[in-house]
Amino acid sequence: MIRLENVAYGYKTSEHKALDYVSISFRQGDWVSVIGHNGSGKSTLVKILMGIINEYEGTITVDGTVLDDTNASVLRKRFAIVFQNPDNQFVGATVEDDVAFGLENDGVPREEMITRTEAALKAVNMLDFRNHEPSRLSGGQKQRVAIASALAMAPDVLILDEATSMIDPEGRREVMKILRTIHEERQTTLIFITHDLAEIEHSDHAIVMGDGKVVSEGTVEEIYRDIDTLVASRLELPFNMKLSHALLDGSFMSYEELVARL
Numbered sequence: 001m002i003r004l005e006n007v008a009y010g011y012k013t014s015e016h017k018a019l020d021y022v023s024i025s026f027r028q029g030d031w032v033s034v035i036g037h038n039g040s041g042k043s044t045l046v047k048i049l050m051g052i053i054n055e056y057e058g059t060i061t062v063d064g065t066v067l068d069d070t071n072a073s074v075l076r077k078r079f080a081i082v083f084q085n086p087d088n089q090f091v092g093a094t095v096e097d098d099v100a101f102g103l104e105n106d107g108v109p110r111e112e113m114i115t116r117t118e119a120a121l122k123a124v125n126m127l128d129f130r131n132h133e134p135s136r137l138s139g140g141q142k143q144r145v146a147i148a149s150a151l152a153m154a155p156d157v158l159i160l161d162e163a164t165s166m167i168d169p170e171g172r173r174e175v176m177k178i179l180r181t182i183h184e185e186r187q188t189t190l191i192f193i194t195h196d197l198a199e200i201e202h203s204d205h206a207i208v209m210g211d212g213k214v215v216s217e218g219t220v221e222e223i224y225r226d227i228d229t230l231v232a233s234r235l236e237l238p239f240n241m242k243l244s245h246a247l248l249d250g251s252f253m254s255y256e257e258l259v260a261r262l
């Protein structure tokens with residue numbers, strides 16, 4: 001659905017390319033994780049996809065159409081994003097207003113706006129909080145509202161840039177659970193950016209980035225199995241992987257399997 005060919009970008013203040021001639025594809029309906037250490041170029045990739053950065057080299061195609069100045073704003077309407085900081089993405093005085101904001105801006109008729117807002121809040125299990133003030137929610141709840149705001153726009157592609165990194169483990173688990181449901185029920189394409197290897201578990205495909213380049217890509221099993229590459233990419237291995245690597249054959253397994261094997 002989205003294909004990047006030799007896409008490169010360097011910030012003016014830096015000699016290095018933040019994104020260094022990257023070629024990757026995102027298949028429709030897939031959950032694709034992009035994982036990499038700090039500064040590996042993940043957010044730069046997101047900024048290019050979202051049109052926050054426009055002066056990149058290379059080409060991006062969306063369903064076979066090359067993204068250019070004439071069509072970018074229309075094609076990008078199919079993308080929605082959730083950022084890292086839950087506090088920086090609210091515009092409404094209540095949860096409901098916040099979710100409806102984008103729809104209102106788009107001139108969606110009132111009745112439809114209400115239906116879509118309710119459906120989106122229901123999808124993230126936040127309908128009961130519709131009249132609450134966003135600033136008073138927990139981090140995990142805030143991110144669920146941010147996901148609802150994105151979902152209300154009925155995007156084909158939902159991009160999450162480290163959307164779980166600033167919330168506590170409980171909130172993180174809730175968000176991951178909701179993403180799994182959304183992915184299963186709506187077949188939304190997910191581009192899930194993270195530096196946490198444990199979080200790629202449910203993706204269909206994973207791309208490892210390092211220093212602006214694609215280091216490796218494959219299924220989650222393939223990525224987890226290649227521990228040398230993960231270590232060389234300066235990624236922190238989850239505890240169960242470390243233990244399996246040290247004591248067993250190093251294959252990826254859930255905590256339950258690991259306990260059973262040990």
Ligand SMILES: Nc1ncnc2c1ncn2[C@@H]1O[C@H](COP(=O)(O)OP(=O)(O)OP(=O)(O)O)[C@@H](O)[C@H]1O
Nearest residue numbers: 011013014018037038039040041042043044045195
């Ligand atoms: N606004 C900017 N101006 C100059 N350099 C930048 C800017 N934003 C990012 N960079 C640099 O570009 C490179 C890639 O940064 P990017 O934010 O894309 O990485 P990232 O993988 O998202 O990192 P993180 O895990 O910390 O979010 C880094 O070397 C970073 O220092």
Ligand SMILES: [Mg+2]
Nearest residue numbers: 042043044162
């Ligand atoms: Mg980033």
